[in-house]
Amino acid sequence: MNTDMKILVVADYDSVKSLLQEALAHYGHVQFTTSREVKKEIDRIAPDVVLIVKPEDGSGVELVQYIQGELAEGIVIFLTEKQDFNLLRDIIRAGAIEFILMPDELALLTDRLDKIAELSQLQQRKKGTASQGKAFVRGRGKVYSFYSGKGGSGRTQLATGFAQALKLESTARVLLIDLNLQYGGVETFFSLDTSRTLADLVPVMNEMNENHIRNVSQRETHSKLEVLTSPRDAETAENMSEEFVSRLIRSSRRSYDFVIIDLPTHMNELTYTALEESDFIYYVMNPDTPSVQNYRLVEELFRRLRIDTEGRLEVVVNQVGRDNELTVSDLKGLIQNPIATQISRDHRGVQAAVNQGLPLQREANEKKLTPVAKEIRKWVLAKLS
Ligand SMILES: Nc1ncnc2c1ncn2[C@@H]1O[C@H](COP(=O)(O)OP(=O)(O)O)[C@@H](O)[C@H]1O
Ligand SMILES: [Mg+2]
Structure with a gap:
């Protein structure tokens, strides 16, 4: 498994947090934050994938938009405990690539993450050969x-x-x-x-x-x-x-x-x-x-x-x-x-x-x-x- 992929989980409740901690246990870089803190931390952490658990205060769509805006290549996956068609549509429009129901579809989540990891490994290998000899990677000081x-x-x-x-x-x-x-x-x-x-x-x-x-x-x-x-x-x-x-x-x-x-x-x-x-x-x-x-x-x-x-x-x-x-x-x-x-x-x-x-x-x-x-x-x- 690609242990270089950085995953940031935005979750406000401890119960969901521990559920995800377990589900993501075999990924190397998993960090947790809350919907309140994420805006401050997103740029510094620069995650490859962001998992947003639906915040209670209804700020989900806005949060997906914000994160999409800040991370040029970041991938956002939205997690929720309830099926909600209108929300699903808005979330996907806002730029999330996936809408996953917890806990039923957690297997789908890890499947998705594995695919993303494979892809990003491939990209990194390509970038690695392209930038050989250059002392610094541009774009992320x-x-x-x-x-x-x-x-x-x-x-x-x-x-x-x-x-x-x-x-x-x-x-x-x-x-x-x-x-x-x-x-x-x-x-x-x-x-x-x-x-x-x-x-x-x-x-x-x-x-x-x-x-x-x-x-x-x-x-x-x-x-x-x-x-x-x-x-x-x-x-x-x-x-x-x-x-x-x-x-x-x-x-x-x-x-x-x-x-x-x-x-x-x-x-x-x-x-x-x-x-x-x-x-x-x-x-x-x-x-x-x-x-x-x-x-x-x-x-x-x-x-x-x-x-x-x-x-x-x-x-x-x-x-x-x-x-x-x-x-x-x-x-x-x-x-x-x-x-x-x-x-x-x-x-x-x-x-x-x-x-x-x-x-x-x-x-x-x-x-x-x-x-x-x-x-x-x-x-x-x-x-x-
Ligand atoms: N290692 C050092 N040896 C001698 N003088 C120092 C040293 N470090 C700082 N100073 C002097 O101490 C004073 C305060 O340093 P400064 O960098 O302005 O502190 P600060 O920015 O934390 O307020 C300055 O006059 C500086 O030149
Ligand atoms: Mg000073």
Whole structure:
């Protein structure tokens, strides 16, 4: 069986969920979500097949339409417990390929899935031979967000360094987005001018494409890394919608191989949306007690907001030095998420670069790097390999 096929099940009740869990037990990638959560998660998960169990609130048709719109090649199958001809007709019109009655027709469901799996294997084999030698698969970039509940922990320093190294050390197309809409930050590390900002994309949000983004982005002088700077304005920030943030991230991931996002500490619907849309979250933490306490609060907040970080949040310990209050191994005992890497504190090296408005790394395979730049580069190279 093709274990690569990603199946997303949208089910609101536990009874149906366990029934399907059993029926789908031999498929490798099965994820469950609810009709409330699916819109936030669909783009990140990018499933091959979506099984929608009829939601009680009658939103089934609308949901099928929405998912069809978001997934160019996704296949939608609708599951219900009651035969309903009108619903069947509307669901098929909306783009579902199959309408299956539970539990009677569950055998039909697995039969269908097996056929789809065979087909997608065939397609993948074809694509595989066609794209040999190409370093990156176009059309589905990875979104990495840098977050922390505590200001000054080094999000902007690391997000800019990470994006810069990624751009310099690979052929990937990289976009850095500064979502600190009120205060910005990225422009000071790269000396960028701030006349064009991501706010210029608001008027085209519904048809946003690569050209729009490229017209608004600026290029870091050395690497040509593309950067969307922040409007740095409370009023503009206030007028941005979560819909805009979600459109921005989705268009970006369609046009770039990597999208790196610098996030504010402040949790609002925009930060929430960006976190939900991210494939991966780097939580930047300093090795001291206040940072650990803050991390605990964020964990609790994520739980309450139902932001699922399972398998997609790693901690980056920043400012590691000899006189830290806590060591990295202390941290390992105090936090549950894995530690991605640790970055030293190098006040001199970092400050010198910041004062001149120069990036830490300026060319590929640069020889004379400061400790922080060297560590970021090593981390990025490990990610690329
Ligand atoms: N590893 C490090 N060594 C030395 N200074 C650092 C390091 N990381 C960040 N800094 C400095 O600490 C300050 C805060 O970092 P910044 O990235 O702006 O934090 P945040 O974006 O989380 O608020 C900046 O002046 C930055 O240059
Ligand atoms: Mg910052």
